[in-house]
Amino acid sequence: MTDSVMPKWADVALVPFINLALALFVSGIVVALIGKDPFEALYILVNGSVGSAYGWGYTLFYTTNFIFTGLGVAVAFHARLFNIGGEGQAALGGLGVALVLLYVPWPHWTIAMLAASVGAAFFGAAWAAIPAYLQATRGSHIVITTIMFNFIASALMVYLLSRVLLVPGAGGSPETARFAEAVHLPSAYEIAPWLGFSRSTPLNVSFFLAIAACIFVWLLIWRTRLGYEIRAFGHSEPAALYAGISPTRITMVSMLLSGGLIGLMAVNAVMGEAERLVIDPVQGAGFVGIAVALMGRSHPVGVFLAALLFGALYQGGGELTFEVNGMTREIILVIQALVILFTGALDNMVRSPIENLFATTRRRPASPEPTTPLEPGGHPERGKAEP
Amino acid sequence: MTAAGTPPDPDLAIELRGISKSFGPVRANKDIALRVRRGTIHGIIGENGAGKSTLMSILYGFYKADAGEIMIGGKRTEIPDSQAAIDAGIGMVFQHFKLVENFTVLENVVLGAEEGRLLRPSLAKARKLLRQLADDYEMDVDPEAVIEDLGVGQQQRVEILKALYREADILILDEPTGVLTPAEADHLFRILRGLRDEGKTIILITHKLREVMEITDTVSVMRRGEMTATVQTADTSPEELAELMVGRKVLLRVDKAPARPGKAVLEVKNLRVTDVQGVERLKGIDLRIHAGEILGVAGVAGNGQSELLEVLGGYANGTGTIRLNDQTIDLTGTASDARTRRARGIAHVPEDRQREGLIMDYRAWENVGFGYHHDARFNSGIFMDNAALRADCAAKMERFDVRPPDPNLAAKNFSGGNQQKIVLAREIERNPDLLLIGQPTRGVDIGAIEFIHEQIVALRDQGKAILLVSVELDEIMALSDRIAVMFDGRIIGERLPSETDQGELGLLMAGMTGEAAA
Incomplete structure (x- = not known):
């Protein structure tokens, strides 16, 4: 019942903010320990990510990737399935994009983008389908199978890029030919030059696709019957059986949706930015998607905000390694890990004291009638306090 | 009842004065006074959430009371943990047994109360005690039997033996007959009477009025965290106890006409x-x-x-x-x-x-469509018709007197009875x-x-x-x-x-x- 004493603003804003502040504080200590100035590092981190149109261009590009992977993981979370195969599913999504764009002469980028999205989602979903099938029918644990499929995907991509799809005479770099000029996606520079994005910005129209995906997932999960069934199954499998909801079907469908959403990331990374398929188009976004889904509590709005945060960390972190001598990529990973640790795993450390604070300050407006914990997503459940 | 200043009565096995305990805004126990006479069977009854379990948890050292004092055998006693409760002579038999499934009866009885580093002397002592208790109170259990091979009735006896082995004078049993057949329950009651006649004090927590009437000497009734009455069992009736528990008259018999079975x-x-x-x-x-x-x-x-x-x-x-x-x-x-x-x-x-x-995390209105979510009336196009579900829920809540009648409340925030009314309303109204x-x-x-x-x-x-x-x-x-x-x-x-x-x-x-x- 303790989860009802906190007003909603504290739940969705105050607690994450304190978590983030703590994570940055500890990161500052780490930075100080390796002999750098933490305040300077923070300045570069923030300024490099959101301090200029240039920074925003990269931040939002990464955000787009993380929205897709985060949404994918979130949909699976709602069915209590832990899809950690995002890396492989996104890589296969890239393959789907490449096949669609390399072998069909598309007249215009709009149709090409639609076709590439279908290809990306189809390949991503197909890669998730095998672990989903094994889980649904054989009970093979999806955490194990999806992560194994990451390795298989990686090997498959190396084989395809170095043997099959390799462009002749590319100089040994395992990548496909460049996509046709006609399928080039408009970049932020081309769409809105007055916003000051640089010519080289990777941010492109896929960002809008990501926002559309957020709306799609919100409608799917909270407005459709399928979403109702997915959430019910995620909360309680015995109850789902009682209600006539087939566990096999829900496991398959939610994993296909999850893989498909994750695959869509390739539209941004492969079609939008690289404009060819390279050896590792995912760059860890599949794993970041897990953190994004956790931090965003599997809600599209939360996923969007968390993706933005991680996008900024990615971009700002990149600047940090570039600007400060001796700041390696590993430090960035440490900072990201601390953010995940404080916002995800140690959430209750901050939440409980704040809840108690609210409980004591608003004690005794009469009866202890329980009030609604209006939490839309709430899937990865918070710890419950004693009665 | 007893003012805090009166001298302790050595005739009382347990006396609680002014015990209060809150969880956040919920006051689970409010200024509880309880006097349990030595050598009696004392029933504590009350509805779910009346505060019985909290009170017993305080007595057994699981919770610390916010206020009040505990007197055991006329002496003021602090019970910070369950070891202190055991030392004070209190034994507890939980509703869900706390036995090691793959240990023998003997090993379970001795577990945690071994004397010295070698097991053999403790086991020998326990074996002797078990035999004696079996003779005295019909507590037949094979000391060498493994727990998982025993029926629930016998497992419960092992729990009682554990408490007695720790020299408990006061035995608290929490809903002991929930898992027993009537015959096993009768057997348990014979054991409890025997223990009482030996001078042990027994506290029985239950919601079954029939059992209270059958076996207890005194009954205390709790309602909404308060001790509302303590009466001699001989002077009361199930109807009166039910009324004390609920706070209004309750019909204990079901009024029904003879069935007219059809095809x-x-x-x-x-x-x-x-x-x-x-x-x-x-x-x-x-x-x-x-x-x-x-x-x-x-x-x-x-x-x-x-x-x-x-x-x-x-x-x-x-x-x-x-x-x-x-x-x-x-x-x-x-x-x-x-x-x-x-x-x-x-x-x-x-x-x-x-x-x-x-679905405990679903709100009431989401639950009223559960299992019937394919019904046309709950769907409009590709989306679910949440407004229809809400309206249906509000109507059902009114007809089935669900409290509070708030369709937006999550199922887990309703009491057991109101949860059941939601399920019942959903299924019956179909x-x-x-x-x-x-x-x-x-x-x-x-x-x-x-x-x-x-x-x-x-x-x-x-x-x-x-x-x-x-x-x-x-x-x-x-x-x-x-x-x-x-x-x-x-x-x-x-x-x-x-x-x-x-x-x-x-x-x-x-x-x-x-x-x-x-």
């Missing part, structure tokens, strides 16, 4: 269910339920009743024939799921509403031909029990067939028009409520048939 609605022949471990749970069930009739299935939990409900409800696989309104129901294949069963007119109030009947209902009043307050029973009888009077599964014999006796007793996956006997009694049903539940049961 057979459900016919089951040779129904068998084998679980995933390959154990046969239903070993050939035959039964028939008519329109306008309640068939009560009695039995100790775990004798196949759950599987019977599941296979009829469409989510366990079985073999045999089930005919509903003269039409055969598929037992295998894709059409054999709960959704198809609902479409055929079978509604189901499951035994465990929190595990199956409700106007099914057959209602399966398991443990309709488990964990439900007395006030709500009355209401739920009325609803079940009303549905019967509309000419519906009802299959009632309950482990509460009182409930079976009160509601059923016919009683089938299940034992070990079979229906071992069928009786009319007017021609049987608890004793006979109890023997059947223990697997004794034929002349022995007559």
Whole structure:
């Protein structure tokens, strides 16, 4: 019942903010320990990510990737399935994009983008389908199978890029030919030059696709019957059986949706930015998607905000390694890990004291009638306090 | 009652003064005073959430009281943890036993109370004590038996032995008869009387009025965190106790006219269910339920009743024939799921509403469509019609007196009785031909029990067939028009409520048939 004493603003804003502040504080200590100035590092981190149109261009590009992977993981979370195969599913999504764009002469980028999205989602979903099938029918644990499929995907991509799809005479770099000029996606520079994005910005129209995906997932999960069934199954499998909801079907469908959403990331990374398929188009976004889904509590709005945060960390972190001598990529990973640790795993450390604070300050407006914990997503459940 | 200043009375085994305990804004115990006389059996009754368990947890050192004092044997005693409670001579038998399943009885009794580093002397001492106790109180348990091989009644005896081995003078038992057959319960009561006559003090926490009347010397009633009354059992009646518990007059008997059974609605022949471990749970069930009739299935939990409900409800696989309104129901294949069963007119109030009947994190309005979420009235186009669900929920809450009547409240925030009313409203208002209902009043307050029973009888009077599964014999006796007793996956006997009694049903539940049961 303790989860009802906190007003909603504290739940969705105050607690994450304190978590983030703590994570940055500890990161500052780490930075100080390796002999750098933490305040300077923070300045570069923030300024490099959101301090200029240039920074925003990269931040939002990464955000787009993380929205897709985060949404994918979130949909699976709602069915209590832990899809950690995002890396492989996104890589296969890239393959789907490449096949669609390399072998069909598309007249215009709009149709090409639609076709590439279908290809990306189809390949991503197909890669998730095998672990989903094994889980649904054989009970093979999806955490194990999806992560194994990451390795298989990686090997498959190396084989395809170095043997099959390799462009002749590319100089040994395992990548496909460049996509046709006609399928080039408009970049932020081309769409809105007055916003000051640089010519080289990777941010492109896929960002809008990501926002559309957020709306799609919100409608799917909270407005459709399928979403109702997915959430019910995620909360309680015995109850789902009682209600006539087939566990096999829900496991398959939610994993296909999850893989498909994750695959869509390739539209941004492969079609939008690289404009060819390279050896590792995912760059860890599949794993970041897990953190994004956790931090965003599997809600599209939360996923969007968390993706933005991680996008900024990615971009700002990149600047940090570039600007400060001796700041390696590993430090960035440490900072990201601390953010995940404080916002995800140690959430209750901050939440409980704040809840108690609210409980004591608003004690005794009469009866202890329980009030609604209006939490839309709430899937990865918070710890419950004693009665 | 007792003012804080009065001198302690050495005749009291336990005296509590002004005990208060809050959890956040909830005051679980408010200024509780309790006097338990030495050498008596003292019942503590109250509805769910009245604060009984909190009070006993304070006494056993699990919680620390916010205020108040505890006197044991006339001495002020601090009980910061359960070891202190044991040292003070208090033993506790929990509802869910705390035994090591793969240890022997002897090892469990000694566990945590070993003397010295070597086990042998402790075991020898315990063996001797066990033998003596077996003679004194009919507490026959084989000291060398492994716990998992014992029945629940015997496991409970091991719990009592553990407390006695730790030289407990005061024994607290929390809902001890919940898992016992009537015969086992009688045996337990004989043991408890024997212990009382030896001078032990026994506190019995229960919600069963019949047991309180049968075995206790004194009863204390709790309501909403307060101790509302303490009376001598001989001077009171079940009706008065129920009224004290609920705060208003309660009808303990179910008012129902004789059944007027119509045509057979459900016919089951040779129904068998084998679980995933390959154990046969239903070993050939035959039964028939008519329109306008309640068939009560009695039995100790775990004798196949759950599987019977599941296979009829469409989510366990079985073999045999089930005919509903003269039409055969598929037992295998894709059409054999709960959704198809609902479409055929079978509604189901499951035994465990929190595990199956409700999604605890779903709000009430989301739960009223659960299982019926394919209904056209709850859908508009590709989306669910949440407004229709909300309106339906509000209407159901009004008709079934669900409190608080707030469709936006999550299921987990309702009390057990109100959760059950939500499930009941959903299933009954579908106007099914057959209602399966398991443990309709488990964990439900007395006030709500009355209401739920009325609803079940009303549905019967509309000419519906009802299959009632309950482990509460009182409930079976009160509601059923016919009683089938299940034992070990079979229906071992069928009786009319007017021609049987608890004793006979109890023997059947223990697997004794034929002349022995007559």
